[in-house]
Amino acid sequence: MTDxxxxxxxxxxxxxxxxxxxxxxxxxxxxxxxSRNRLVIGLLLVSAFVVILNETVLGVAQTRLEHDxxxxxxxxxWLTTGFMLTMAVVIPITGFLLERFTTRGVFITAMSxxxxxxxxxxxxxxxxxxxxxxxxxxxxxxxxxxxxxTTVMNLVPPSARGRTMGNIxxxxxxxxxxxPTISGLILNVLEWRWLFLLVLPIAIGALVLGAARIENVTExxxxxxxxxxxxLSALGFGGLIFGLSSLGEAARGAATVPLWIxxxxxxxxxxxxxxxxxxxxxxxxxxxxxxxxxxxxxxVSTIMLVISMIALFGMVVVLPIYTQEVLGLDTLTTGLxxxxxxxxxxxxxxxxxxFYDRFGPAPLVVPGSIIVSGALWGxxxxxxxxxxxxxLVAHVALSIxxxxxxxxxxxxxxxxxxxxxxxxxxxIVGTVQQLAGAAGTAxxxxxxxxxxxxxxxxxxxxxxxxxxxxxxxxxxxxxISLLAVVAAFFVRKPADMPEGMHAGH
Numbered sequence: 001m002t003d004x005x006x007x008x009x010x011x012x013x014x015x016x017x018x019x020x021x022x023x024x025x026x027x028x029x030x031x032x033x034x035s036r037n038r039l040v041i042g043l044l045l046v047s048a049f050v051v052i053l054n055e056t057v058l059g060v061a062q063t064r065l066e067h068d069x070x071x072x073x074x075x076x077x078w079l080t081t082g083f084m085l086t087m088a089v090v091i092p093i094t095g096f097l098l099e100r101f102t103t104r105g106v107f108i109t110a111m112s113x114x115x116x117x118x119x120x121x122x123x124x125x126x127x128x129x130x131x132x133x134x135x136x137x138x139x140x141x142x143x144x145x146x147x148x149x150t151t152v153m154n155l156v157p158p159s160a161r162g163r164t165m166g167n168i169x170x171x172x173x174x175x176x177x178x179x180p181t182i183s184g185l186i187l188n189v190l191e192w193r194w195l196f197l198l199v200l201p202i203a204i205g206a207l208v209l210g211a212a213r214i215e216n217v218t219e220x221x222x223x224x225x226x227x228x229x230x231x232l233s234a235l236g237f238g239g240l241i242f243g244l245s246s247l248g249e250a251a252r253g254a255a256t257v258p259l260w261i262x263x264x265x266x267x268x269x270x271x272x273x274x275x276x277x278x279x280x281x282x283x284x285x286x287x288x289x290x291x292x293x294x295x296x297x298x299x300v301s302t303i304m305l306v307i308s309m310i311a312l313f314g315m316v317v318v319l320p321i322y323t324q325e326v327l328g329l330d331t332l333t334t335g336l337x338x339x340x341x342x343x344x345x346x347x348x349x350x351x352x353x354x355f356y357d358r359f360g361p362a363p364l365v366v367p368g369s370i371i372v373s374g375a376l377w378g379x380x381x382x383x384x385x386x387x388x389x390x391x392l393v394a395h396v397a398l399s400i401x402x403x404x405x406x407x408x409x410x411x412x413x414x415x416x417x418x419x420x421x422x423x424x425x426x427x428i429v430g431t432v433q434q435l436a437g438a439a440g441t442a443x444x445x446x447x448x449x450x451x452x453x454x455x456x457x458x459x460x461x462x463x464x465x466x467x468x469x470x471x472x473x474x475x476x477x478x479x480i481s482l483l484a485v486v487a488a489f490f491v492r493k494p495a496d497m498p499e500g501m502h503a504g505h
Contacts, residue, residue, distance in 0.1 A: 036215050037155045040103065041164065043214055044148040047107070047206040048171045050199065051114050051141040055083055055437075056179030056313075060320045060331045061192050068192060069127045076127075079134050081241070081438070086138035088237040088434040092288050093230060094146040095427040099223045102216040106147050111207040114140030118203055122196035133196075145171075146426040153414050153422040158494070159357060161411050166353020169406040170346045176312065178342040180320055184335020226280055229287035232273040237431060239266025244435075244442035288431075289424040292417055298425065300490045301413035302432055304365065307484040308405050309433050310440035311372055314477050315379075315398060318444045318470055323391065326384060326467045337392055341399030348403040353411075360493035361408035368404025369488040373481035375401055379474040384467045405484075408491070416494040440477075448473040 058065070062076050069076070097106055113136055120133030148168060156164045186194050243263035280286040293299050316338075323329040323337060352364060375398035382391065410429065417425045452461040452469030461469070 040214055041148075041152060041155065043206070043210050044107070044144075044151060045167055045171060047111055047203075047210060048144045048148045048168075049175050050202055050206060051110075051137070051144050052171055052175040053179055053182070054114075054118075054137055054199065055087075055141065056080070056176045056316050057183045057195055058179075060180045060183050060324075060334055061187055061195065063324075064187055064192050064331075069130070071127045079131060080441075082131055083134050083138040083141075084434050084438050084441075085238055085241045086135045087142045088241045088431060088438070089234045090139050090142035091146060091427055091430040091434065092233040092237065093225075093427075094143055094430070095288055095424045096223060096225050097143065098147060098150050098423040098426075099221060100225075101220050103147070103151060104211070104214050104216050106143060107210050107214055108207070110140045110143035110147065111203065111210060112140070113137075114144070115200065115203040115207055116140075118196050118200045122193050122200060142430070145430050146423065149410070149414065149426040149429070150423045153426070154419070158415055161415055162353040162356030162407065163350065164353065165356075165411040166349040166351070166407045168410060169349040169352070169403070174342050174346040174349070176316060178339070180316060181335040181339045181342060184331040184333075184338075188330070188332035188335075224285055226276070226285060226287055229273065229276050229280065232269050232276060233287060236266050236270035236273045237435065239263065239269060240435060241438040242266070244438045246442075284420075286424075288428055289421055292421050292425045292428055295416040295494075296490075297416035297492050297494055298413045300487055301409045301416075302429065304369070304405065304484050304487050304491065305409050305413070305429065306432055306436040306439075307480060307487075308372065308402055308409070309436035310443065311376060311398065311477055311481060312402060313437040313440035314444035314473070315395070317441050318448060318473055319379075319391070319395065321448070322382060322467070322470045326382075326463055326470065327386070327388070327391075329388075337388075338395060340392065341395045344396060345399045345403040348400070349407060352403060352407045356408045356411055356493075361412050361491045362489075362493075364404045364408045365488040365491050366485075368401045368408075369481070369484040371397060371401030372405065373401075373478065373485050376474060376478040376481045380471060380478055382467070382471065382474065384464055412491055412494060443476060443480075444473040447476050 058079050065076050065079070066072065101109075117133045117136030117138070117140060120136060121130055122133075124130035124133055148171070152161070152164050152168065183195060186198065239262045243259055243261075243266055246257065246259055246262065274290065277286040277288055277290050281289045281291055293302075319338070320334050323334045324331070329337070356364060375394055378390075378394045378397065382394070413429060414422060414425050448466075448469035450469070451472040452465045455461065455465040455468045
């Protein structure tokens with residue numbers, strides 16, 4: 001029998017074990033609950049895939065947007081940076097939203113915002129309106145991912161979480177990886193507005209179907225929201241991402257704001273935010289309950305997720321620059337180059353989840369971290385005359401390594417928490433993902449830019465200079481990946497941990 005007190009603490013409706021996914025129901029009521037759970041999770045998975053896809057869909061469209069909108073690259077990059085910035089500001093608030101409101105209400109809000117933002121982007125007459133649409137899109141996206149992960153943790157028992165988290169990994173890792181591919185295919189035959197026009201009916205369809213079919217699987221409870229925590233969170237996470245995203249401009253000497261200001265404000269606000277949460281969590285009123293980090297498994301898994309997301313977003317951003325500006329490939333060929341790796345991650349995810357359920361994380365994360373590190377070291381060999389096939393092999397190898405990492409890391413991290421911390425754990429994981437994505441993008445772009453300028457000796461960087469900058473960016477990523485190899489040996493399956501080590505106990 002499920003512990004009712006634990007379920008109530010998270011806002012979850014108590015669900016009998018037999019009604020869980022993957023377990024045969026023994027009564028008609030349990031069968032109905034199991035069917036409801038599968039429908040809810042399925043709709044959330046499809047919707048989350050659609051919204052997360054848009055985080056990187058503009059990756060290979062930047063040159064086209066510069067020309068069509070008549071604005072410089074320093075502004076165009078804010079269509080992606082602004083998306084990540086909004087995500088980082090909104091996600092910490094989702095822990096409160098998921099406890100205060102129903103599953104159905106939160107879903108409708110998230111998909112409505114995303115659909116509205118997509119419509120604004122599709123009709124945008126210029127850069128300013130397009131950026132506003134991206135911000136509205138990101139607000140809905142930020143709510144969707146913690147909603148999906150928290151719902152899964154409440155409905156799926158530990159014995160079956162690997163399989164379900166495998167499907168979530170498709171959303172989290174494959175959707176961003178496929179963004180440039182889909183963008184390249186569309187831009188080869190259509191203008192950039194179709195990046196949004198083709199998504200809009202899918203988003204509206206998911207909204208209508210979800211509004212009609214999703215049932216509430218949580219029981220909201222009245223929890224207070226600390227306004228000061230919201231402000232500190234926005235300044236802290238927003239300041240860091242703004243500063244990290246400005247590293248590339250600073251390397252070109254084009255930063256509009258001194259770099260130390262947003263990073264300094266971000267660090268100071270985060271310190272105050274942490275102190276505030278430690279005080280509020282004593283009475284269970286924290287915006288983000290940091291007792292999640294009392295779980296060693298959660299902490300180590302989160303660190304590895306940060307490193308993995310740095311590798312993923314760095315590769316997604318820099319590799320298209322390499323293929324187009326160094327190898328001279330067009331957007332369609334670049335998109336097709338990235339397609340096999342993205343598809344492979346999607347195919348592997350369910351199998352990785354089943355393997356996790358049976359054998360735990362160690363046989364997955366150790367070889368996965370080694371493969372990711374090896375792939376990144378392989379990219380350091382890329383140059384002006386590198387064969388196309390070597391680029392493809394390196395990207396596929398990286399995709400295989402990341403596919404082995406994401407599912408066990410997400411499952412182990414959240415599974416190590418007590419139920420009342422699921423929503424907070426989901427929000428924290430989502431937030432550090434955005435910080436890691438911004439850090440990865442900033443690290444690769446800024447190192448690439450600085451090295452390219454240095455090699456150019458004061459003139460405009462040529463193809464060889466750009467290749468040299470990209471080489472140095474991949475060297476930095478490869479060095480960082482070695483930390484994940486070490487951390488992989490400390491990831492454990494939560495069920496194997498003594499009860500006293502679980503967060504909050």
